[in-house]
Amino acid sequence: MYDQLSLNILDIGMNSIAAGATLVRITIIENTERDWLIIRVRDNGRGMDLKTLRRILATNASTKVHRRKPIGLGLALLRQTAEMCGGAFHVRSIPGAGTGVTASMRLSHVDRPPLGDLNATIVALCAVNQDVNIELRYQSNGQQFHFSSQEGKHHEPRRTQETQGQGAATSRAA
Ligand SMILES: Nc1ncnc2c1ncn2[C@@H]1O[C@H](COP(=O)(O)OP(=O)(O)O)[C@@H](O)[C@H]1O
Numbered sequence: 001m002y003d004q005l006s007l008n009i010l011d012i013g014m015n016s017i018a019a020g021a022t023l024v025r026i027t028i029i030e031n032t033e034r035d036w037l038i039i040r041v042r043d044n045g046r047g048m049d050l051k052t053l054r055r056i057l058a059t060n061a062s063t064k065v066h067r068r069k070p071i072g073l074g075l076a077l078l079r080q081t082a083e084m085c086g087g088a089f090h091v092r093s094i095p096g097a098g099t100g101v102t103a104s105m106r107l108s109h110v111d112r113p114p115l116g117d118l119n120a121t122i123v124a125l126c127a128v129n130q131d132v133n134i135e136l137r138y139q140s141n142g143q144q145f146h147f148s149s150q151e152g153k154h155h156e157p158r159r160t161q162e163t164q165g166q167g168a169a170t171s172r173a174a
């Protein structure tokens, strides 16, 4: 498994962008009292049909390398982590509408990887395609933090290809 959950989240978020999503919503809920950590990534991408979904859910991360046609590790690793850490893993997908991946785990489980650098994950996802709305909803023991990469964007003047690099300077001068 990944030694930081944020890297696994990056992988799952990249799946969403690769699936043509314009919205990727990452929800993280930590609750010390209930000893839960819940990670959810929802997107409005192209989704998966039942056959693909079954194939992914049947994939065992540890036997993965022996497959002739590997299908990647992001989902299999998150599932492995969740199940190893006393939680569960679910994927819901509607072809043409979107996908939701949910992993839960015991916050205090000895094998639970640290969350790691979540900021770096968000920045990396935002950098892939600036038209994709990357949302983060982080809730820790009732305290909430929201981030949306598109927030306030529609108030800015439209940037052309040439001025893109000087965007910040241009809007300050205007
Ligand atoms: N959010 C998603 N939307 C549509 N298809 C997805 C999504 N996530 C995963 N998939 C499909 O499942 C496959 C396996 O994903 P993953 O386990 O992360 O491995 P990889 O991305 O390396 O292929 C992807 O290649 C893709 O076909």
Ligand SMILES: [Mg+2]
Pocket: 011, 012, 014, 015, 072, 073, 074, 075
């Ligand atoms: Mg992937």
